[in-house]
Amino acid sequence: MAHSHAHDHDKVLESIVGKVVSQVESDLIAQIESSYIQSLERLRASKAGLVAEYNKIVENASKQAENLKRQMVESSRLAVRNRQLLLIEDAVSSAFSNAIAMLDSIRSDERYEAMMRRLIESTLDAIGMDAVLECSEKDRDMVDRIVLELQHKYNFSVEVGDSIPCLGGIKARSRDGSIILDNTLDSRIERLRPILKKDIARLLMVEVGR
Amino acid sequence: MVEVGVEYTRVSEIRGPLLIVEGVSRASFDELVEVETTDGIKRLGKVLEVGQGKAVIQVFEGTTGLSVKGTRARFLGKTMEVPVSQELLGRVFDGLGRPIDGLPEPIAEEFRDVNGAPINPERREYPRDFIQTGVSVIDGMLTLVRGQKLPIFSGSGMPHNVLAAQIARQATVVGSGEEFAVVFAAIGVQYSEAQYFKRSLEESGALRRSTLFLNLADDPAIERIITPRVALTVAEYLAFDLNMHVLVILTDMTNYAEALREISAAREEVPGRKGYPGYLYTDLATIYERAGRIKSVKGSITxxxxxxxxxDDITHPIPDLTGYITEGQIVLSRDLFRRDIYPPVGVLMSLSRLMKDGVGEGKTRADHMEVSNQLYDAYARAQEVRALSEIVGKAGLTGVDLKYLDFGDAFEQQFLKQAVDENRTLEETLRRAWDVLSTLPEGELTKIKEVHIKKHYRAKAG
Incomplete structure (x- = not known):
């Protein structure tokens, strides 16, 4: 009797355990299913996010690439332009040197003496009649002659001083040294250089074009 | 014939940046002078005063190292000129217009007087064309138009140069897609600031359409008087001869005014406010008034x-007088800057006087002006509410007040704040404006027509 009672008790216990197990099992399955569904949803949601992120990265990268490309193109264009400027400058400088070398023969031109006379007159007009003139050794005789003529004409006190190295023209100073005027060809060419540069560059470009 | 290049050797006095030469008979006012030191170094200057056999010369590169004995002044018979040509784009010059980029002197199409030729008022054209800068607060509320002069009032350490560089990189005329040529004049700024600007233009590929004039902090102060004039002369050539749209950035005009004060003090002139000369207003006007458009000419100078x-004193004579001449101002706020908001534009202190003529239907968008007015209005209210909440706490505020608090934050974080390299379209700017306005109840939008509210307002839940 006691044995049968214990047997019944075991059966009840077994059925309760069975029920609990099956309950836990179904709960677990439900949880797993819900987690699975949640995971799928999250995956789906994050997929959209990832795609957006991916698109953003691609967009940024292409923007960056575009910028880099633009930067590279612009800086190469600038570098080419700068190289061209240097070449033009070299050509202009050598054109200038050649022209200056050719000026050495200017004295053979009959207009040279008239130019020197004008230079001396305008120089004395600017700094006054009590002055010392300086010129190239090659021009000294001519300047002495012009000054003598002008002294007879205007009655002023001008002295022809030491010779100076220059292409032509004169340099003058007041006797007290307070006023100086450099009217040598070298100095006048230097003053005109920026203006002449444009014309020389244009001529050179026309030559290159031919 | 007046002979040019006469040299005078009798220097009687050197006073600050001024050189006084005696025995001068044929100098003229503003004439350019080449000053040669005993060791053969040449500096440039100009005649400030002439008479009674004396000439007062202002030496741009300063008089340091000059001595009364042995210094010569050669009068060049012309005012200061700058060579102009399209070749100047992509080049870097010093404050007097001499190349410092290792390249030769530019080949000039012509030489222009740096003092410029004033624009005939009758020929001036009213500026009306909207410039998109890509910066929301400027495009949306302080619209810049082509030919306008709009200064940035800043303080030391604030990112005014970053903002200016961003505008220079991004500025376009909407519709035409035309980019601006940029003329940048650095006046007494630090090397790093000038480098930042140059790098920024280089990286955006804009250097090829820019010309830079750099007078750095360690360059002679007196040179600063000339730098903006040289820059504007080049800008005028590009705009009115080559028909380009030119954006001129002059930084920092305070250093210019300091140089002016230095000369004025050396000339023993009667000082005006804070020691600046009494003619500061007139002098600033000779620079600022060189902006604009000319009828039947395509180009413009902004x-x-x-x-x-x-x-940070806005009542200081320099910003004060500048404000009288220019067409509005963009004021940078120290408070926003401290809160890490870029660009830290204090909108309530800022204004673009020409905005109303450059925006609206057919130019930008029909609701643009009204949206701007509403943003001003709501942000002003938000600031008041912020001040009130400091005293009574949030609990003491009404529901509408709380909405305005939220609006203030949204305005600063979503509309005002943007990245240094963020280039927003006008559509994007106005979308953001509507987004922040939509944080307010519809009934609060009293500056905007019903039709625009219906179209753009999107009420926020809660």
Whole structure:
């Protein structure tokens, strides 16, 4: 009797355990299913996010690439332009040197003496009649002659001083040294250089074009 | 014939940046002078005063190292000129217009007087064309138009140069897609600031359409008087001879005014406010008024002078007088800057006087002006509510007040704040404006027509 009672008790216990197990099992399955569904949803949601992120990265990268490309193109264009400027400058400088070398023969031109006379007159007009003139050794005789003529004409006190190295023209100073005027060809060419540069560059470009 | 290049050797006095030469008979006012030191170094200057056999010369590169004995002054018979040509784009010059980029002197199409030729008022055209800068607060509320002069009032350490560089990189005329040529004049700024600007233009590929004039902090102060004039002369050539749209950035005009004060003091002139000369207004006007458009000429000069206000004081003579001449101002706020908001534009202190003529239907968008007015209105209210909440706490505020608090934050974080390299379209700017306005109840939008509210307002839940 006691044995049968214990047997019944075991059966009840077994059925309760069975029920609990099956309950836990179904709960677990439900949880797993819900987690699975949640995971799928999250995956789906994050997929959209990832795609957006991916698109953003691609967009940024292409923007960056575009910028880099633009930067590279612009800086190469600038570098080419700068190289061209240097070449033009070299050509202009050598054109200038050649022209200056050719000026050495200017004295053979009959207009040279008239130019020197004008230079001396305008120089004395600017700094006054009590002055010392300086010129190239090659021009000294001519300047002495012009000054003598002008002294007879205007009655002023001008002295022809030491010779100076220059292409032509004169340099003058007041006797007290307070006023100086450099009217040598070298100095006048230097003053005109920026203006002449444009014309020389244009001529050179026309030559290159031919 | 007046002979040019006469040299005088009798220097009687050197006073600050001034050189006084005696025995001068044929000098003229503003004439350019080449000053040669005993060791053969040449500096440039100009005649400030002439008479009674004396000439007062202002030496741009300063008189340091000059001595009364042995210094010569050669009068060049012309005012200061600058060579102009399209070749100047992509080049870097010093404050007097001499190349410092290792390249030769530019080949000039012509030489122009740096003092410029004033625009005939009758020939001036009213500026009306909207410039998109890509910066929301400027495009949306302080619209810049072509030919306008709109200064940036800043303080030391604030990102005015970053903002100016961003505008220079991004500025376009909507519709035409035309980019601006940029003329940048650095006046007494630090090397790093000038480098930042140059790098920024280089990286955006804009250097090829820019010309830079750099007078750095360690360059002679007196040179600063000439730098903006040289820059504007080049800008005028590009705009009115080559028909380009030119954006001129002058930074920092405070340093220019300091140089002016230095000369004025050396000339023993009667000082005006804070020691600046009494003619500061007139002098500034000769620079600022060189912006604009001319009838039947395609090009334009838009000017953005930057000035740092000493001690952030907007009543200081420099910003004060500048404000009278220019067409509005963009004021940078120290408070926003401290809160890490870029660009830290204090909108309530800022204004673009020409905005109303450059925006609206057919130019930008029909609701643009009204949206701007509403943003001003709501942000002003938000600031008041912020001040009130400091005293009574949030609990003491009404529901509508709380909405305005939220609006203030949204305005600063979503509309005002943007990245240094973020280039927003006008559509994007106005979308953001509507987004922040939509944080307010519809009934609060009293500055905007019903039709625009219906179209753009999107009420926020809660």
């Amino acid at each position: 000017q953005m002078p930057i000035l740092s206000m000493p001690a």
